[in-house]
Amino acid sequence: MEPKGKVVIVTGASSGIGEATAREFGRAGAKVVLAARRVDRLEALAKEIVGMGAEAFVVAADLSKLEDIQTLVKQTLDKFGRIDVLVNNAGFGRLDWLENLDPVKDIEAQFSVNVMGVIQTTRQVLPVMIKQRGGAVINMCSMAGLVATPTYTVYAASKHAVHGFSEALRREVKPWGIDVSLIYPGGVVTEFASHAGIKRKTNATTPKSMLLTAEQVGQAVVKLVRRPRAMWILPWAWTVSVWLNRFANWLVDYTTITRFTIPEREDELKVRR
């Protein structure tokens, strides 16, 4: 599908990957619907997209609320009459040891946006695409949806859920001409880390050479509209860790436990002994 003139909903368009993705669709001449909670940021981005000669429409939506999702779809249809592309991007992570995560604010909240938000938004958009006999759904997964590492328990569970949901959906909706693509970025430089509550004792982090910009991921999303793919791991080199995790998970266990978990928890382990 060529994005020019197509109606594209981008959730979580107020920052990071979603913002960059919406901008790329604007550059490609799409009619971009921008959804998130921080409306001031969406309005500023909408102005920028209109300045590029494309169309933009802002909808305030908390993706953890079904009524907001229903409003998002209704307002999009009232404005443009159709929906060609849905980018389920809104999401966040709270990265800490499981026992430190708040049962509601961290655990339930991550599932409400990362999993239920994706499922319910797709569920609302699907009848429109089925009626049109075509469309593209692009779900923002993560490397954590394939390889789960310490402090990522709940976030990884949410992204594994997105993986399973999307795989089944892809096989369910293809006969209607609807393509479901999944993208699995590794580390991306966005506001994600500032909301994640990361506390590190060691300097364990994604190597700089493996970090992506939000623009790189946004460009990849637009490519997925032109050429859908079941899975796209970014950067490609992370594929090695996926294979290792599958066929030598003892090695991944050993490495993460000795290089990350034990050094990070050394003081606590001493106290508990």
Ligand SMILES: NC(=O)c1ccc[n+]([C@@H]2O[C@H](COP(=O)([O-])OP(=O)(O)OC[C@H]3O[C@@H](n4cnc5c(N)ncnc54)[C@H](OP(=O)(O)O)[C@@H]3O)[C@@H](O)[C@H]2O)c1
């Ligand atoms: N950064 C990474 O390293 C990385 C790697 C792989 C995958 N991802 C995934 O990429 C997606 C975007 O993350 P990002 O890195 O771009 O982080 P970000 O800059 O923090 O952006 C997150 C976006 O999600 C929106 N959002 C969060 N909760 C929401 C809610 N309840 N309702 C509506 N929108 C909500 C935020 O908008 P408001 O706060 O304005 O509502 C914001 O626009 C997420 O799904 C994340 O899991 C990120």
